[in-house]
Amino acid sequence: MANLTLVQAINLALTQEMEDDERVILLGEDVGKNGGVFRATEGLHKRFGPGRVVDTPLAESGIIGTAIGLAMGGLRPVPEIQFEGFLGPAYDQICTHAARFRTRTRGALTVPLTIRVPVGGGIHAPELHSDSPESIYAHTPGLKVVMPASPYDAKGLLVSAIRDPDPVIFFEPKRIYRAFREEVPEDEYTVPIGSARVVAEGSDITMISWGASVIQCMNAVEAASASIELIDLRTIYPIDTPTIVESVKKTGRVVIVHEAPRTCGLGAELATQIMEHCFLHLEAPIQRVTGFDTVMPYYKLELEYLPDAQRIGEAVEQVAAY
Amino acid sequence: MPVKTVYETSIEHVSILDEHGKFDAKLGEGLIPDEDVVKLYEHMSVCRHYDEVAFKLQRSGRMGTYPQNMGQEAASLGAAYALQKDDWFVTCYRENAGLFWHGLPMEHVLLHWMGDERGNEIPEGCYCTPLAIPIGTQMLHAAGLAWAAKYNGENRIACTFFGDGATSEGDFHEAANFAANLDLPVVFVCQNNSWAISVPTKIQCSAPTVAQRGIAYGMPCVQVDGNDLFAMVKVIRDAAVRARDEKRPTFIEAVTYRLGDHTTADDARRYRDADEVEMWKKRDPLIRLRLFLDERKLWTTKKEEALQASAKEIVSAVVKRAEEIAEPTTNDIFDHTFAEIPPNLRVQRSTLRTHSLGQDPSPLRDTQAASAPTR
Ligand SMILES: Cc1ncc(C[n+]2csc(CCOP(=O)(O)OP(=O)(O)O)c2C)c(N)n1
Ligand SMILES: [Mg+2]
Numbered sequence: 001m002a003n004l005t006l007v008q009a010i011n012l013a014l015t016q017e018m019e020d021d022e023r024v025i026l027l028g029e030d031v032g033k034n035g036g037v038f039r040a041t042e043g044l045h046k047r048f049g050p051g052r053v054v055d056t057p058l059a060e061s062g063i064i065g066t067a068i069g070l071a072m073g074g075l076r077p078v079p080e081i082q083f084e085g086f087l088g089p090a091y092d093q094i095c096t097h098a099a100r101f102r103t104r105t106r107g108a109l110t111v112p113l114t115i116r117v118p119v120g121g122g123i124h125a126p127e128l129h130s131d132s133p134e135s136i137y138a139h140t141p142g143l144k145v146v147m148p149a150s151p152y153d154a155k156g157l158l159v160s161a162i163r164d165p166d167p168v169i170f171f172e173p174k175r176i177y178r179a180f181r182e183e184v185p186e187d188e189y190t191v192p193i194g195s196a197r198v199v200a201e202g203s204d205i206t207m208i209s210w211g212a213s214v215i216q217c218m219n220a221v222e223a224a225s226a227s228i229e230l231i232d233l234r235t236i237y238p239i240d241t242p243t244i245v246e247s248v249k250k251t252g253r254v255v256i257v258h259e260a261p262r263t264c265g266l267g268a269e270l271a272t273q274i275m276e277h278c279f280l281h282l283e284a285p286i287q288r289v290t291g292f293d294t295v296m297p298y299y300k301l302e303l304e305y306l307p308d309a310q311r312i313g314e315a316v317e318q319v320a321a322y
Numbered sequence: 323m324p325v326k327t328v329y330e331t332s333i334e335h336v337s338i339l340d341e342h343g344k345f346d347a348k349l350g351e352g353l354i355p356d357e358d359v360v361k362l363y364e365h366m367s368v369c370r371h372y373d374e375v376a377f378k379l380q381r382s383g384r385m386g387t388y389p390q391n392m393g394q395e396a397a398s399l400g401a402a403y404a405l406q407k408d409d410w411f412v413t414c415y416r417e418n419a420g421l422f423w424h425g426l427p428m429e430h431v432l433l434h435w436m437g438d439e440r441g442n443e444i445p446e447g448c449y450c451t452p453l454a455i456p457i458g459t460q461m462l463h464a465a466g467l468a469w470a471a472k473y474n475g476e477n478r479i480a481c482t483f484f485g486d487g488a489t490s491e492g493d494f495h496e497a498a499n500f501a502a503n504l505d506l507p508v509v510f511v512c513q514n515n516s517w518a519i520s521v522p523t524k525i526q527c528s529a530p531t532v533a534q535r536g537i538a539y540g541m542p543c544v545q546v547d548g549n550d551l552f553a554m555v556k557v558i559r560d561a562a563v564r565a566r567d568e569k570r571p572t573f574i575e576a577v578t579y580r581l582g583d584h585t586t587a588d589d590a591r592r593y594r595d596a597d598e599v600e601m602w603k604k605r606d607p608l609i610r611l612r613l614f615l616d617e618r619k620l621w622t623t624k625k626e627e628a629l630q631a632s633a634k635e636i637v638s639a640v641v642k643r644a645e646e647i648a649e650p651t652t653n654d655i656f657d658h659t660f661a662e663i664p665p666n667l668r669v670q671r672s673t674l675r676t677h678s679l680g681q682d683p684s685p686l687r688d689t690q691a692a693s694a695p696t697r
Binding site: 030035055061292301304 | 659
């Protein structure tokens with residue numbers, strides 16, 4: 001066991017998967033000698049060589065498009081897109097191709113691909129380095145979307161993603177890359193895709209979140225007088241509906257927290273599923289604490305935009321008092 | 323003859339004032355009047371000081387990530403000098419010197435990197451676009467701006483800047499193709515500074531020059547010493563005439579070098595040799611311009627002292643303006659999203675400073691509580 005940060009846990013997962021499986025290769029901008037701008041691939045270029053840790057031309061469509069070909073050609077590519085804001089040029093390859101090859105070839109050609117992408121705000125970064133586009137990809141059939149909120153889950157989920165037979169977008173919440181450490185086993189383990197984690201048990205309110213917001217939620221849970229059950233979704237698609245339903249049937253009150261804009265954010269889908277499955281158990285309207293329907297502001301105002309413990313606490317009080 | 327050559331070409335490299343201060347009078351004489359060379363040298367010096375100060379602001383926590391421009395000033399400044407004030411200047415983020423010459427107030431760039439969108443509020447009459455963070459995207463906008471100018475019968479052209487890395491993006495190739503095939507008055511300037519963060523130019527381009535990429539699109543192309551202000555002025559002038567008079571684009575590869583780290587978030591020692599940096603320090607555009615001025619007796623140590631003092635004054639006044647701007651309000655998050663703010667967004671805006679902190683309180687019974695201001 002080692003005490004690791006989230007980014008170190010990712011590095012460990014990559015190292016071990018590359019050791020175990022020669023089909024795993026990394027590609028992207030600055031992932032080689034520089035070890036990635038967040039150092040997620042630190043040391044891997046030296047260890048596995050430039051043939052398996054590849055600095056590519058600066059072209060996201062090229063990175064994902066060739067990774068699709070590599071995957072269909074029998075490899076397990078793990079491309080990195082440097083920041084979520086630069087998924088734009090790769091959107092076509094991800095949504096038009098990676099997501100659809102299995103369906104359109106009736107399974108003859110498949111795309112076992114893991115796209116690693118740092119995501120989210122809160123690090124004082126420039127424009128287009130702080131967005132939360134997860135629901136765009138959750139809304140695209142054929143893609144799995146994952147976002148760990150702890151070092152342990154990061155390693156276990158990344159291993160699952162790399163071994164998954166289908167394309168996975170692996171969002172890494174950059175705000176908590178180095179925010180805290182956690183015991184992460186050296187030994188092999190996986191965290192299954194599609195399973196949420198109950199972070200804290202509680203009986204009054206169910207709070208659902210993912211990514212860096214989970215940490216804000218933990219602060220809010222600590223400050224609240226109500227007993228809150230906090231669920232870290234971990235996988236954005238496919239959603240672990242049973243875990244949510246079980247909790248909401250117990251509590252009857254729900255607060256959903258995400259950084260992404262409110263309209264068509266994943267919170268909308270979660271609220272609908274809860275309504276479908278728990279209608280008669282609900283004691284209050286579901287509350288969402290989210291980013292706004294605006295362009296993510298430059299960093300002077302980013303903390304006004306991102307849900308924090310105060311905003312979450314406000315929603316908790318209102319839901320509890322209803 | 324079954325096999326014949328159907329096309330042959332060569333790429334010219336233009337250099338006028340070399341790193342030792344040697345001046346090619348045949349090409350360079352009369353290109354820039356002496357008094358303007360002095361002004362350009364002064365401007366470049368102020369920009370260099372600005373760059374150093376910006377770096378320190380970041381290091382002392384007063385500004386966010388900043389990409390140093392150090393060593394690349396001649397490329398954009400030469401272009402700005404050669405263009406007209408109402409030509410479009412469509413830049414990336416290493417064109418401060420040209421942007422300021424073209425009319426962008428200096429505090430705007432600091433504000434941008436201080437995480438303040440007001441840095442992008444370009445003043446009326448200043449024909450530039452905001453710093454482009456997504457690499458390789460702005461060249462298409464330049465093509466469109468040039469197209470609009472042509473459509474409107476204006477004399478305006480567009481000049482766009484981007485790095486060597488940016489030439490790998492698909493958008494670059496689409497911009498070049500549009501400009502050439504639709505006869506658009508655009509000047510493409512690639513600042514080849516050897517690196518795209520840690521990735522060397524050879525990963526972006528296997529051809530011996532980046533310049534020759536223009537050939538594939540059927541446009542004239544040229545390589546130029548990007549640290550040579552005179553050479554820059556010459557090639558941009560030629561390209562601007564071609565754009566203005568013939569509505570034809572040009573592709574220019576300006577060979578320069580990033581003397582600093584990629585940005586303040588980067589540590590270039592991880593991937594490049596100190597020797598390489600030392601070699602390029604000698605090719606600094608400021609050094610050779612100074613040699614030129616000395617040679618022509620246009621400059622003195624006293625003038626240099628006065629210049630350094632005034633650079634300090636100018637830049638500290640700029641920093642003051644940037645730092646003393648009023649704090650943005652939370653309304654700023656919302657107010658520029660659309661020409662007219664839609665009702666749902668208005669709810670988010672109006673509740674942000676109330677009890678519900680931006681969460682729509684309408685589904686809750688007690689909307690009274692939701693409108694009580696708490697901060
Ligand atoms: C579309 C996109 N992908 C990746 C990045 C991250 N990034 C920022 S600068 C940079 C390198 C740019 O290199 P180059 O075009 O040569 O310009 P330079 O910084 O050298 O001036 C990269 C990869 C980005 N900003 N935009
Ligand atoms: Mg470059």
